[in-house]
Amino acid sequence: MEPLSNSYTYYTVAWLATVALLIISRRTRRQRKLNPPPGPKPWPIIGNLNLIGTLPHRSIHDLSQKYGDIMQLKFRSFNVLVASSAEAAKIILKTQDVSFACRPKTAAGKYSTYNYSNITWSPYGAYWRQARKICLMELFSAKRLESYEYIRVEETNSLLKKIYSSVGEEILLKDMLSDVSLNVISRMVLGKKYLDESEDSKVSPNEFKKMLDELLLLNGVFNIGDSIPWIDFLDLQGYVKRMKILGKKFDRFLEHVLDEHNERRKAEGEKFVATDMVDVLLQLAEDPDLDVKLERHGVKAFIQDMLGGGTETSTVTIEWAISQLLMKPEIFQKVTEELDRVIGKNRWVQEKDMPNLPYIEAIAKETMRLHPVAPMLVPGRAREDCKVGSYDITEGTRVLVSVWTIGRDPKLWDKPEEFCPERFIGRDIDVEGHDFKFLPFGAGRRMCPGYSLGFKVIEATLANLLHGFTWTLPGKMTKDDLNMEEIFGLTTPKKFPLVTVAQPRLPVEIYHL
């Protein structure tokens, strides 16, 4: 019996070893055959992170100049594919967008946005598809956006009044703009403004603002645990702890919002009409015909998305626009000539005037070309092994589209570093992701669903700021003293907020809003 058992063990071991060798050799053969995009040689553990500075979009831009418009980096344990030309962007966002339409799993998505139940971080699939359908048909339909125009007008008027009451004084424009956009979005989404002390609410205005700032910050940070999963539990930077705290705070607030809305619905019974986006979402949550049930936590996650997506984005863009004009004051003259000719001096600009103000539109676009809010869009993730051109991309690879580089490509833009709105005049380049050389809102399946609202707010606010006031730098400050550096985050704002001085340019009675 003994020799038989020995030979049995021997054959089993030999067989297992052969299978293991076969698997290893097949894997190595496969790896050897892979043709990854060019990129810098990664270091062990950190990969190429040593090459990424405090402004990652600029570091990545510099690397793309060396390695080409389709390059691959390694950030610790995962590959990062970077597309840096209009052609490469088209491949990622159009030709092969199904392969890249997923989002990476991040602690922010898990802990601060209801376990990936919001639109931004939800994986590609039936739930996300339904969310996009809700955006298109319900939340951002032309009819719905039009029905909220009075809110945008009222809030812009209160901004103009506030500026008028500070004429001649130094103004921190960003603070004023961010109050307006927060009021606009919270009235459209939640039905009331939470920055108003007199409103009865569960959070103070300060707390509400802080929560939103923290949401934007934590969704934009580089959390080490996301790229080295086995040290995730250590939470070395303390971000996960903050995300959990924020998640709880938001939940308390949003529960209160939902309860208030449900109570009104019950009280009004048959007469109830949905007036804000929460009402719409709560109605959808009861719709038995939805393909995927919209749960209460999904409603809360969508609300968070709207609040997060709709506030900082327009503020940051308008602040950049006014800063650029202060650097090139001759543009003020051209734009006021257009405003005086089309609008006259006896009224404010309305949204319906915008098609007649191509120079304002061109200023907004030129600002977004040079200062895209999301310089590398929101990261995507390869859903499967695939090819981009002749390169092999492996499943799980993160994907960035450097719209910052594309907006500065000298092959596409003449004197790309110069702020020159005229380049958009008479050219059919829209913001809707049709032209891959200009992608401020992305393109394809994952394109920003709030683009039309965002662009409306930017254009109309900018038009009225320029129609109602002349803008100068404070005291003896010259344009050479104006710092145009940016900081990186979920949005890419000015490093030093703009301080400016306004003077009225319309008859006094026009400011009695």
Ligand code: HEM
């Ligand atoms: C100036 C205004 C805005 C800019 C520049 C902007 C920009 C962007 C960009 C670049 C993306 C990523 C697209 C991609 O990955 O391809 C995005 C996604 C998104 N934006 Fe906006 N956005 C703006 C306004 C808004 C508004 C007003 C809302 C909602 C109220 C919103 C909600 C969203 C959502 C939910 C996503 C995620 C879409 C998805 O993953 O399917 N955005 N936005």
